[in-house]
Amino acid sequence: MRNSHANSVPDRDIIIVGAGTSGLSLAFHLKQQSVQPTILEASQEAGSAWRARHPQLRLNTHRWLSALPGKPLSRKLGTFVARDDYLDYLNQYADWLSQHHGVEIQYGVMVRHIEKQDGIWRIHTNREPVTTRRLVLATGPERIPYTPCWPGRKTCQIEQRHAADFGDVGGYRDKRVLIVGGANSGIDIANSLVRAGECESLAISMRQGTHLLPTRLLGIPSQVTAPALTLLPLRLQDKVGALLSRLCFGDLEKWGIRTPPTGICTRLVKEGTAPGFDDGFVAAVKTGRMQVYPDIKCFNTHSVTFVDGSMLECDVVIFATGYRTGLSDLTGDQDVTPFINQDNLNAQESVTNQPGFWIFGMQPRLEGNIYARTKEARRLAPEIAGIEPNGDLP
Known part of the structure; x- marks a missing residue:
């Protein structure tokens, strides 16, 4: 990833941090808005949080309500899909986004810190820093x-x-x-x-x-x-x-x-x-x-x-005492921090006072988190696409 922060030209149009169900769903709907997202994923596969789950796990949401947009789950997988089958599905979905929709997904990129300077978000990673004017954190509510x-x-x-x-x-x-x-x-x-x-x-x-x-x-x-x-x-x-x-x-x-x-x-x-x-x-x-x-x-x-x-x-x-989002580790003393309750994030589709910055996929939903994320991504994508690359509303 090249670093163009010095001349104020961002490296990427839109960056999504996290290739889980939230990040993948949002990337699909952003492509429907004719914008080009880049996904940064810390692990070497999509949906890595599912790999950490116990092997007996089956989704407690119906197969119909667990598919990501544009690619249904096979009926052969049963009513409640097993962990490994769902993980395979997510990686097939990520490949499909890359190969058929041109979504760039970079694996093994661990985001360590983000900061905003002169209207540009600078993302520090285990590789070179990367910059963007539109940034979405879709790292999930169960990081820590x-x-x-x-x-x-x-x-x-x-x-x-x-x-x-x-x-x-x-x-x-x-x-x-x-x-x-x-x-x-x-x-x-x-x-x-x-x-x-x-x-x-x-x-x-x-x-x-x-x-x-x-x-x-x-x-x-x-x-x-x-x-x-x-x-x-x-x-x-x-x-x-x-x-x-x-x-x-x-x-x-x-x-x-x-x-x-x-x-x-x-x-x-x-x-x-x-x-x-x-x-x-x-x-x-x-x-x-x-x-x-x-x-x-x-x-x-x-x-x-x-x-x-x-x-x-x-x-x-x-x-079984819950998780923390760990968002404050990423945002540090940025102005967004007071708007983030990292202990119990009751996130809407955009929880930030910063133009060009969204936190997505944190709030559990009765209808099932995966199904809810697909609906929310469809609504959020036009909002993100409506922000011009220079940070202004069209």
Whole structure:
């Protein structure tokens, strides 16, 4: 990448950082606007975040709602596409964008810092700097795994993993496992371990309880109804979600599963916390194969103490406690930083006071993040294309 910052001629028209589902979808729609995006991807493949997921993973969104624009997913992949199949699809999609639409994708380019000088964004990477007047960060909301530091956690002798490093279920055979966190990732891990049936014991700790939805309803994937549900007012969405959960699972409070004070859809919008999709977890709780505990108070040498005074000995703790965006690491002291809540980014399609700078794909959506990104990319692309290369509106 040549460096033309000195003569104020940017190297690229539009740069997208990140070749995940958000970046790829946006690149497609930008090409429909007759503008030429360049994607910078830190890894050696598109959709690298999916590679880090555990091998048992299947999308919890229907195949119909998981395809990127212009290229449907094959029916042969099933209703809920497996991790490796989806990763293959994303890389085929990236190749298709490059070969048939002329989108430049540069792999192995790690963005370390961005800064703006004289109306031009300068992107510092592990290679040469590159410049542009239009910059989109599509690095995703889950760049940095987050684990709270309870008393004793760093000195105990319990094996600890974040959900990002969950790995194969076979690694938990004959072990006493505690999952911490009852949102989407925690329930997904619980489902996987319950189905494998190889742990000596299973338990889950939930600070605020959880919202649960069925993966299927009368044999039909319940998630396909989500786009229609989003057309309702938020409060009514909460009521429909609560009713569906109650009809499918009954009163979960008597099993120790509390309902969060914030409604299921409101919690997703305002806190970024997605509900769990049940695929064996609830049955395991009701039959005693999965024990439910409240929030953690502290860690001991080989056990965990909870806020109600109960104690549990365990071999492994899996923290499904969320992620951080890491955006402040990239933006530093730029003027955009006060407009970024890196701890809980409730991003709209453009969250910045800087012309020519967008943050895209950070907000979880009820209808599924992948489907939502394709819709949002279609709306955002004309906005980006409407900014002339000199930074002015046409």
